[in-house]
Amino acid sequence: MKPESLKSLLLKGLVFLLIGSALWIFFRPFYSKLLVSVSQEMLSLIQGEGKEKTSLKLERDMIVYIPVGLISGEKKSTLAGKRDVRDIHYNSVILFVLILFSPGLGLRKRGWALLTGLVLLFFTQVLTVLIQAKFMYVFQLGEYSKAHYGAWDRNIYAFLKQFFELIGRFSFPIAIWMLFTYRETTEYLAGAKEAEPHKSGKGEGRK
Numbered sequence: 001m002k003p004e005s006l007k008s009l010l011l012k013g014l015v016f017l018l019i020g021s022a023l024w025i026f027f028r029p030f031y032s033k034l035l036v037s038v039s040q041e042m043l044s045l046i047q048g049e050g051k052e053k054t055s056l057k058l059e060r061d062m063i064v065y066i067p068v069g070l071i072s073g074e075k076k077s078t079l080a081g082k083r084d085v086r087d088i089h090y091n092s093v094i095l096f097v098l099i100l101f102s103p104g105l106g107l108r109k110r111g112w113a114l115l116t117g118l119v120l121l122f123f124t125q126v127l128t129v130l131i132q133a134k135f136m137y138v139f140q141l142g143e144y145s146k147a148h149y150g151a152w153d154r155n156i157y158a159f160l161k162q163f164f165e166l167i168g169r170f171s172f173p174i175a176i177w178m179l180f181t182y183r184e185t186t187e188y189l190a191g192a193k194e195a196e197p198h199k200s201g202k203g204e205g206r207k
Contacts, residue, residue, distance in 0.1 A: 013101045020096040031092070032058055032085045035122070039129040046130070054133050061086050063129065065136050070144060081136040087165070089125050092118060095173035102181045104188035113180035117173075124172045128164045135161045 024031075040056045047053050053069030065081040099105075099114045138149045138157045178185070 009101070009103070013097060016097045016100045017093070020093040020100075023096070024090065024093045028061075028086070028089075031089060032061065035085065035089060035125055035129065036063055038122075039126050039133075042126060042130060043133060052137055054136075056129070056133075058085065063088075063132075065133050067136065067141065070141070081132070081140055083129075083132050087169070088128050089122075091125075091169050091173045092121060094170065095121050095176060098173060098177040099181065102177065102185060104184035105181060109180075109184070117176045117180055120176050121173060124164070124168065128168070131157065131160045131164055 036056050036058045043054050043056065047069075049069075051069045052067065055066040055068045057064040057066065061084055063083045063085050065083070067080075095117050096114065099110060099117060102110075105113070135157050138145055138153050
């Protein structure tokens with residue numbers, strides 16, 4: 001496969017970024033509802049009917065975490081935690097751009113990688129929501145947090161929250177992209193490298 005110029009690759013990446021951002025904005029309300037709904041089901045399975053039963057609600061672009069197992073109705077607003085849902089799933093655009101931008105992929109492989117990759121990324125986004133829910137119990141519920149969680153728990157969930165929301169937010173789409181396109185990407189780069197000496201040799205011959 002003939003290597004594309006850097007200018008062509010950058011232009012293609014910009015076009016896919018604009019398309020991906022437009023699709024994300026259009027589907028964001030539906031995607032946010034789906035993320036909250038699936039996360040709520042997972043939380044219900046994990047927490048059962050225990051004290052740390054959590055209700056997730058979507059208010060505009062904010063996920064509201066309500067520890068319904070611990071508080072009465074009148075105190076929900078004061079103890080509820082919030083998280084901007086857009087920060088959690090905007091990385092879908094990054095994966096979309098990387099897979100469509102990636103050179104050396106056939107149409108069938110590109111479509112399969114995009115679909116499967118988005119499913120895997122969605123799973124990491126659900127985990128981010130679940131970790132935030134646990135973080136609320138460990139750090140944000142005053143006396144309850146102090147009584148039920150020690151230094152070890154605080155260290156673990158502080159690390160997990162930072163990892164999923166800062167490092168993982170950008171590294172997950174890149175890791176998923178490499179998982180599905182590593183062979184094609186390395187072959188393409190090797191081909192581009194081989195083409196450089198050939199071009200250089202042609203230029204010297206003309207001199």
